[in-house]
């Protein structure tokens with residue numbers, strides 16, 4: 416069985432405490448650093464770890480036992496040629512921290528152990544540390560930088576020169592440019608009849624389930640890079656979608672500028688737009704609102720949120736460290752109104768335009784993992800799309816040459 420001593424690993428929080436545990440992931444000579452964040456979700460570690468929004472982050476799981484159902488295939492496809500189980504085809508986070516790693520796993524979808532996935536993806540993983548203490552610390556101090564040392568030659572936290580460690584801060588980098596597709600591609604809904612619903616998905620690091628939610632409702636989806644000049648082609652689509660993505664939204668200057676042009680274009684006044692998480696933040700920035708970094712963010716699958724239109728509480732899936740300032744949203748002159756509010760901390764959870772078919776949410780209606788309470792938002796988006804198509808009498812909108820589906824790849828090409 417496992418020998419803790421020979422696999423010692425150390426987790427150190429910048430200017431804070433240090434913990435000794437065991438490594439069950441990739442061991443490297445150099446330390447691994449990133450922003451330390453915690454999630455209180457009980458299940459869904461494969462989905463969280465493959466979510467591009469976690470790029471550059473070290474995830475602390477408050478669920479004490481992680482790994483017990485293994486990891487499903489990261490390449491198996493569904494009927495829409497989309498990944499069947501994962502939120503992207505890579506393990507995206509920088510490292511993981513758990514209380515107790517389950518060395519035995521069992522599930523009908525499992526293809527490998529969590530350890531195997533981490534090792535082959537060169538991702539560090541440390542177990543045997545007091546995650547309750549770490550989370551209490553993060554809640555008091557706020558999200559902070561940290562590092563994991565898995566070099567087998569370092570046998571004790573006493574023989575580390577902490578002063579010499581450098582810490583990578585993902586907040587300083589435009590990580591969207593790293594995780595988003597570099598080239599456009601096209602996903603076809605296989606059962607389409609005469610009038611296809613053509614959605615333009617702006618990929619800032621989209622979770623696969625967002626694409627599944629669009630395609631399974633009958634859309635043909637053209638996926639473009641986050642900085643694609645969408646304002647030049649928006650009129651050719653029946654709806655625009657802005658995805659989730661990692662890091663500080665203010666790094667996506669081109670997306671914000673392009674969205675601003677779309678919002679100001681009198682010819683696009685009826686065009687349906689839906690944004691999720693980073694997509695919500697970018698739409699709000701485009702409308703002149705402000706965003707700020709939260710103390711430790713919201714990462715969970717059970718966050719109560721009030722729908723201000725239906726006055727109903729919905730339970731939401733979340734993963735974000737930045738937030739739109741409610742004050743700036745309320746004061747915006749663009750017609751955006753508050754749509755959802757977080758019932759735990761009163762932060763903004765969404766906006767809706769007062770008379771245009773535009774809305775966005777800070778939480779994740781695609782919920783992978785998490786509850787399906789807010790999947791009605793995808794249905795509302797499709798109602799907006801159908802109304803928009805009916806207004807234009809289902810006229811077939813021409814594609815520009817470089818986004819003609821016939822010349823685009825049918826799945827993402829990694830460069």
Ligand SMILES: NC(=O)CC[C@H](N)C(=O)O
Nearest residue numbers: 659660662692693736737
């Ligand atoms: N899941 C997301 O899209 C996250 C958005 C943004 N990176 C944040 O942390 O707030």
